[in-house]
Structures are given as C-alpha cells and as structure tokens.
Amino acid sequence: MDVATIAGIVIALGTIAGGTLLEGGHLGSLAQPTAIIIVLGGTLGAVVVQFPGSVLKRALRDLKQVFKPLPLDAVAVVQTILSLANEARREGLVSIEKEAGNVADPFLRRALELAVDGT
Numbered sequence: 001m002d003v004a005t006i007a008g009i010v011i012a013l014g015t016i017a018g019g020t021l022l023e024g025g026h027l028g029s030l031a032q033p034t035a036i037i038i039v040l041g042g043t044l045g046a047v048v049v050q051f052p053g054s055v056l057k058r059a060l061r062d063l064k065q066v067f068k069p070l071p072l073d074a075v076a077v078v079q080t081i082l083s084l085a086n087e088a089r090r091e092g093l094v095s096i097e098k099e100a101g102n103v104a105d106p107f108l109r110r111a112l113e114l115a116v117d118g119t
Helices: 003-022 027-031 033-050 053-062 074-091 093-101 106-117
Strands: none
Touching: 003 027, 027 033, 074 093, 074 106, 093 106
16 A cells, blocks of 8 residues: 555544544544435535546546555656657657557556647
C-alpha cells in the first residue's frame, strides 16, 4: 500500500474527528448508523447519477490500484522516453509513431500518440 494513501486516509479521518471535537461534539456521534446511511447513500446516488455504467464498472475494477498500485520501472520508462526523444529529434516527431504504439505503459503510450498527432 502506498504511504500517501495511508497518509490521506489518516488526514481525512483526523480532520473529521478534530472538527467534531472543536465544535464540542462527541466522536461517538460520527458512528450513528442513520447518519452513515444518509451520507454514504447520498454520495453513492450522486455518483451513479453523474457517471455512465461503463465508467462506474471501470472505476470499481481499478479501485484496487488505490491500495496496491501497479509496479512501475522508472528506469525503463526514462530510457524509453530518452530513446524516443533522441529519435524524434533526429528524424522528426512522426518517426516515433510505430514505436509509440508498442510502449507497454498505457499512460506514456497515449501521451506519445497525442504528441505525434500534434495535440
């Protein structure tokens, strides 16, 4: 699990608890089942209304990456970028179009495709 994810959860829960205590409330009041149902149900309903089903399915499928991110070989990514940058500098940006389609990282592949397209 990523340290930033853990830190974000701790900060969020800490600020909720701190705000409640500063206003003179009790931490036990945050655990009322009725309040939890209203907040979570309303939030879920708003999300379902806002996004199409295909996006919601993909979001649920990708949710596990929040807690267990995909491994990233930063050295390999940098080497790929340097190699493609050198080729683009020598032969022009369009010359990397075929190689950009073969890049394993989907984010980098899309970025390269957009660069080749001039977007």
